[in-house]
Amino acid sequence: xxxETPSDSxxxxxxxxxxxxxxxxxxxxxxxxxxxxxxxxxxAAGSVAAATLRDSDPAPAAGASVDIPFYSxxxxxxxxxxxxxxHFAAFDVTTTSRDALVKMLKEWTKAAAVMTGGREVGAGATxxxxxxxxxxxxxxxxxxxxxxxxxxxxxxxxxxxxxxxTTVDRFGLKAKRPEALIDLxxxxxxxxxxxxxGGDLCVQACADDPQVAVHAIRNLARIGMGVxxxxxxxxxxxxxxxxxxxxxxxxxxxxxxxxxxxISGSDADALGKHVWVNPGEGPEWMTGGSYLVxxxxxxxxETWDRTSLKEQEDVFGRTKREGAPYGKQQxxxxxxxxxxxxxxxxxxxxxxxxxxxxILRRGFSFTDGTDGLGRLEAGLFFLAYxxxxxxxxxxxxxxxxxxxxxxxxxxxxGSAHFACPPGIRKPGEWWGQALFx
Numbered sequence: 476x477x478x479e480t481p482s483d484s485x486x487x488x489x490x491x492x493x494x495x496x497x498x499x500x501x502x503x504x505x506x507x508x509x510x511x512x513x514x515x516x517x518x519a520a521g522s523v524a525a526a527t528l529r530d531s532d533p534a535p536a537a538g539a540s541v542d543i544p545f546y547s548x549x550x551x552x553x554x555x556x557x558x559x560x561x562h563f564a565a566f567d568v569t570t571t572s573r574d575a576l577v578k579m580l581k582e583w584t585k586a587a588a589v590m591t592g593g594r595e596v597g598a599g600a601t602x603x604x605x606x607x608x609x610x611x612x613x614x615x616x617x618x619x620x621x622x623x624x625x626x627x628x629x630x631x632x633x634x635x636x637x638x639x640x641t642t643v644d645r646f647g648l649k650a651k652r653p654e655a656l657i658d659l660x661x662x663x664x665x666x667x668x669x670x671x672x673g674g675d676l677c678v679q680a681c682a683d684d685p686q687v688a689v690h691a692i693r694n695l696a697r698i699g700m701g702v703x704x705x706x707x708x709x710x711x712x713x714x715x716x717x718x719x720x721x722x723x724x725x726x727x728x729x730x731x732x733x734x735x736x737x738i739s740g741s742d743a744d745a746l747g748k749h750v751w752v753n754p755g756e757g758p759e760w761m762t763g764g765s766y767l768v769x770x771x772x773x774x775x776x777e778t779w780d781r782t783s784l785k786e787q788e789d790v791f792g793r794t795k796r797e798g799a800p801y802g803k804q805q806x807x808x809x810x811x812x813x814x815x816x817x818x819x820x821x822x823x824x825x826x827x828x829x830x831x832x833x834i835l836r837r838g839f840s841f842t843d844g845t846d847g848l849g850r851l852e853a854g855l856f857f858l859a860y861x862x863x864x865x866x867x868x869x870x871x872x873x874x875x876x877x878x879x880x881x882x883x884x885x886x887x888x889g890s891a892h893f894a895c896p897p898g899i900r901k902p903g904e905w906w907g908q909a910l911f912x
Contacts, residue, residue: 542619545591547898549751552623553765553860554740554835558681561711561839561856562688563769564696565674565891566703568632573646577911579702583626583678583695584905590691593619596698611697613690620684624691626906627767627893630656632675651910653757655766655863656894662876664886671707671771671889679767679858681837685712707889709771711839711856724798724806728840728853729779729884731791732798735806736826738835749833749867750860760909763897765835765860768868771889774854779884790880792819818880824871834867835860854885864892 543551570576586596597609633652637643661667678695682688689710696705715727716734724732738745747753752761779787788794792801792815800810800821815822826833836859843852861867876882896907 541621542592543621543623545588545624546900546902548763548900549898550625550764550895551591551898552625552679552681553837553895554738554746554750555623556621556740557714557716557837558621558623558683559712559714560682560685560688562680562685562692562708563711563856563858564678564680564692564708565629565706565769566676566678566696566699567706568645568675568703570702571645573911575702576646577907579699580907580911581905582698584899586694586698587624587626587691587906588899588902590614590694591619591622591624593617593622596694611690611693613693614687617684617687620682620687622680622682622687622691624695625679625681625767625895627677627679627895628656628907628910629674629676629891629893630658631673646911648910651758651760653761653766653894655752655757655865656892657865657869659768659864659890659892660869660873662872662887664876664882665890666886666888667890668888671709673891674706674893676703677767677769677891677893685710709841709856709889710843711841713840715838715840715855716836727838727855728774728776728842729787730795731787731793732806733791734836734838735798738833745833746835748862750835750862752862756863760896760912761894765862765895766864767893767895768857768859768861768864769889769891769893770857770859770887771841772855772857773852773886773888775884775886776851776853782884789816790820790884792816792821816880818878820875820879820881823875823879829871829874832867832871834871860895 543555545551568576589596595610595615600608600610600612600615602608630652632645633648633656634642634644642649678692680688680691682691692708696703713725715725716737724735727733738749740746750765752764752766754762756762784795788801792810792812793799793806794801797804798806799808800806800815802811802814803809810821810825812822812825812827822828836857838858839856841854841856846852859868896910899906
């Protein structure tokens with residue numbers, strides 16, 4: 476994991492096939508995320524529009540990456556190859572109408588199928604001059620950039636505490652809330668900002684071009700106007716986990732490789748054992764889905780940068796240059812856990828220290844300016860998928876929060892938990908259909 480969450484260099488993360496694009500970086504990728512918050516804020520304007528494919532749509536640009544299929548048994552963006560950019564948004568449902576929410580989810584699904592194919596939503600960005608465009612337009616002429624969109628439902632969508640402390644069954648879904656969709660416990664050292672935690676719904680947009688990811692969230696926010704509001708969002712860059720067993724693991728903002736021993740996206744057995752909800756495990760609508768934990772982890776960069784190399788390596792239990800476990804030469808050498816300090820991150824998080832427990836991790840670095848005291852707001856946005864959060868993230872994080880030396884240099888400041896249903900198998904189906912049916 477990145478420097479601090481239960482998904483460590485020895486946790487599950489999706490691995491990409493060996494054919495994953497390794498091409499150059501786009502101009503937007505170089506520019507980064509500047510102004511992305513403005514783009515999302517502007518998403519509120521416009522009317523609800525259905526997404527359609529049109530013969531007049533421009534062809535994808537030359538050299539465009541291959542689209543990741545939207546229709547599948549499992550949602551894309553979980554075990555599919557990890558892209559380089561992230562725009563994650565949590566939404567509050569503001570309507571009290573079940574019908575309005577269902578209508579929006581149907582429209583979201585149509586729009587997602589179109590955008591992941593590199594196409595415009597509805598009539599596109601240049602429709603009638605007298606009406607707002609159906610598509611926000613900032614992705615015109617861009618390929619899909621391997622865009623994936625993954626949706627999840629939070630605990631408060633099923634039941635929420637009212638002003639008098641009683642529980643409200645908002646949309647008649649309380650009986651369908653999975654037992655595994657728990658309210659996450661408070662862990663030691665948590666300092667959660669409630670304004671950056673929770674949410675009734677979430678959408679994870681991943682792409683190789685930041686503008687494509689922002690465009691997707693912006694369009695969904697526009698379509699959902701009057702039904703949902705953005706509660707909080709997070710931009711991420713520089714995937715912090717390995718995508719193929721052969722590839723070198725990317726480095727986090729602490730300069731270390733993490734996520735070395737993660738679940739491969741092509742390992743069906745491991746995915747079935749650790750990631751996908753199996754038949755009979757909770758409500759039927761979640762079979763083939765997965766549970767997502769999102770954690771915003773602040774790194775105390777300035778303190779870390781003044782720490783000796785020996786101390787840094789002792790914290791992780793790996794060498795900084797090669798990423799090799801203590802006593803080994805290469806990052807993927809089988810670690811000798813006893814050669815590492817007892818409170819090192821790798822030793823505590825490794826599956827061999829946790830009865831084989833694994834999670835599938837998709838982590839991204841973030842920088843959000845400064846905190847007003849001259850310190851960088853930077854760290855890891857940690858995304859962990861698992862078959863049952865009670866048996867994966869929770870015990871793992873309890874172990875790390877209690878003993879991990881890394882806790883001196885990180886702090887969990889945001890948290891959310893979502894049930895991500897199975898994939899959309901064919902046109903006409905929609906996100907949450909089995910839940911609301």
